[in-house]
Amino acid sequence: MAAVADAIHALGLGFGIYSDAGKYTCGGFAGSLGYEDVDAQTWASWGVDYLKYDNCHNEGQAGNQLISYNR
Numbered sequence: 001m002a003a004v005a006d007a008i009h010a011l012g013l014g015f016g017i018y019s020d021a022g023k024y025t026c027g028g029f030a031g032s033l034g035y036e037d038v039d040a041q042t043w044a045s046w047g048v049d050y051l052k053y054d055n056c057h058n059e060g061q062a063g064n065q066l067i068s069y070n071r
Helices: 002-010 036-046 065-070
Strands: 016-020 050-054
Touching: 002 036, 016 036
Parallel strands: 016 050
Antiparallel strands: none
16 A cells, blocks of 8 residues: 555645544444554555544444543
């Protein structure tokens, strides 16, 4: 993916990716719940410029500012 990001950046564009704070994305693919730090480090190592991050299937770990802040 880093090579893809490099090619996109060479065109003068930003590289964006999509994930979710829940166990699954809104579309049913694997989300980042429990793997937030690992996923963030991975995306940074790839050169991701923008992250679209939803909160579907969050296993009840949402609902107030404190829960969101702690996550």
